[in-house]
Amino acid sequence: MKAKNCLIFGGSGQIGRHLIRKLTKNNYRVTVVTRNIHQKGHIIKTQGNAGYIEIVEANIFDENKIRKLIQNSHICINLIGILYEKKGSSFKNIHTLFPSILSKLCKQYNLEHFIHLSALGVSDAVESKYAKSKLDGEREILKNFSLSTILRPSVVYSVDDNFTTNFMTLLSRLPIFPLYYSGKTKFMPIHSSDLVEVIFNVISKNIYSQVIECVGSETITLKEILEKLLNLIGKKRILLPMPLFLGKLSAQIFQLFPKPLLTKDQLKLLQYDNVISGNYKTNSDIGCPAKCLFETEVEKYSSMWREGGQFAKKVNL
Numbered sequence: 001m002k003a004k005n006c007l008i009f010g011g012s013g014q015i016g017r018h019l020i021r022k023l024t025k026n027n028y029r030v031t032v033v034t035r036n037i038h039q040k041g042h043i044i045k046t047q048g049n050a051g052y053i054e055i056v057e058a059n060i061f062d063e064n065k066i067r068k069l070i071q072n073s074h075i076c077i078n079l080i081g082i083l084y085e086k087k088g089s090s091f092k093n094i095h096t097l098f099p100s101i102l103s104k105l106c107k108q109y110n111l112e113h114f115i116h117l118s119a120l121g122v123s124d125a126v127e128s129k130y131a132k133s134k135l136d137g138e139r140e141i142l143k144n145f146s147l148s149t150i151l152r153p154s155v156v157y158s159v160d161d162n163f164t165t166n167f168m169t170l171l172s173r174l175p176i177f178p179l180y181y182s183g184k185t186k187f188m189p190i191h192s193s194d195l196v197e198v199i200f201n202v203i204s205k206n207i208y209s210q211v212i213e214c215v216g217s218e219t220i221t222l223k224e225i226l227e228k229l230l231n232l233i234g235k236k237r238i239l240l241p242m243p244l245f246l247g248k249l250s251a252q253i254f255q256l257f258p259k260p261l262l263t264k265d266q267l268k269l270l271q272y273d274n275v276i277s278g279n280y281k282t283n284s285d286i287g288c289p290a291k292c293l294f295e296t297e298v299e300k301y302s303s304m305w306r307e308g309g310q311f312a313k314k315v316n317l
C-alpha cells in the first residue's frame with residue numbers, strides 16, 4: 001500500500017512527538033510544520049526513521065506556504081494550542097482563526113481527513129476565553145469541512161508533559177501548595193500513548209465522528225492528583241485550600257511571568273469538572289478505551305523527583 005502523507009501542525013509538542021512515532025512506525029509519511037527548525041528540528045527528526053519525516057519551517061498564517069503543503073497531503077492534523085496569550089498569539093488567532101483557515105484549505109484540496117485537537121469541557125466553561133476560542137474553532141471546522149474529526153482530550157500526561165512534571169517540581173520545592181476550589185475539580189487524565197492510539201485509529205479506520213471526548217479510565221480530583229504525586233515522590237506537603245479572592249490575586253501576579261504558572265483565565269476553567277459530558281462519543285465508544293492507569297504510569301518517571309533518585313528505597317508516608 002502506498003504510504004499516506006500526513007501534514008502535522010504542532011508536531012514538536014508533547015502529543016505530536018508521540019504521534020509522529022506511532023504514524024511513522026505504521027508506514028505513514030509525516031510532514032511537520034514548525035515555527036523554528038533550528039530549535040525544534042532535532043526533537044522532531046529523532047521521532048521516526050529517516051525518510052519518513054520532513055520538517056518545514058513556516059509562519060502558520062503564511063497561507064501560500066500552507067496551501068502548497070496541503071496540496072501534497074492526504075491527511076491534516078492540527079495539534080497547535082496555547083494555554084495563555086502572548087503578544088501576537090491570541091486565543092482567537094490560534095484556536096479559532098487558524099483552524100478555520102486550515103479546514104477551508106482541506107476542503108478546497110479534497111483532503112481525506114482533518115483531525116483537530118480541541119479540549120474537554122469547552123462547551124461548559126463559557127467564562128473562559130481559552131474555552132470559548134476552542135469552541136468557536138470547532139464550530140468553524142464543522143462548518144467548513146465535513147470530513148473533520150475533533151478530539152477533546154482531558155488533561156494529557158506522560159514523562160514529557162507540562163502537567164505532572166511541573167506539579168512534581170513545585171511540590172518538591174514548596175512547603176505549602178495552594179488548592180484552588182478546594183481541589184475538588186474532577187479530571188479524567190489520559191496518557192499520551194492512549195490518546196495517540198485514538199488519533200491513529202481515527203486516521204487508519206476512517207472514523208469521521210464529529211466530536212470525540214478522549215479520557216482515561218479514572219476520575220480523579222485535583223487534590224487526589226496532588227496526593228498521588230506527593231506519595232510517588234515521597235514528600236509530605238500541606239495542601240491548603242485557597243479562598244477565591246486570593247486565588248484571583250495570585251493568578252493576577254503569576255500571569256505577569258513569561259511562562260505563567262496560573263492565569264486568571266485558567267482559574268476560571270478550573271471551576272468546571274473536566275469529565276465526559278455524555279453528549280458525544282468517547283474514545284471507548286470508538287473501540288479505544290484507555291489502557292494506562294495514572295499512578296502506575298507516573299511511578300515510572302517520578303523517581304526523578306524522589307530523594308536519592310531511581311534506586312532509592314520507596315518510603316511509605
Ligand SMILES: NC(=O)c1ccc[n+]([C@@H]2O[C@H](COP(=O)([O-])OP(=O)(O)OC[C@H]3O[C@@H](n4cnc5c(N)ncnc54)[C@H](OP(=O)(O)O)[C@@H]3O)[C@@H](O)[C@H]2O)c1
Pocket residue numbers: 009010011012013014015016033034035036040060078079080081082089094117118119120152153154155156157163
Ligand atoms: N496536553 C494537554 O494536557 C492537552 C489537554 C487538552 C487539549 N490539548 C490540546 O492538544 C493539542 C496538542 O497539545 P500539546 O500538549 O501537544 O501542545 P504543546 O506541546 O503545548 O504545543 C504544541 C505545539 O504547538 C506549536 N505552537 C505553540 N504555540 C504556537 C503559536 N503561538 N503559533 C504557532 N504554533 C504554536 C508549537 O510547535 P513549534 O514550536 O514547533 O512551532 C508546539 O510544539 C493542543 O491543541 C492542546 O490545546 C492538550
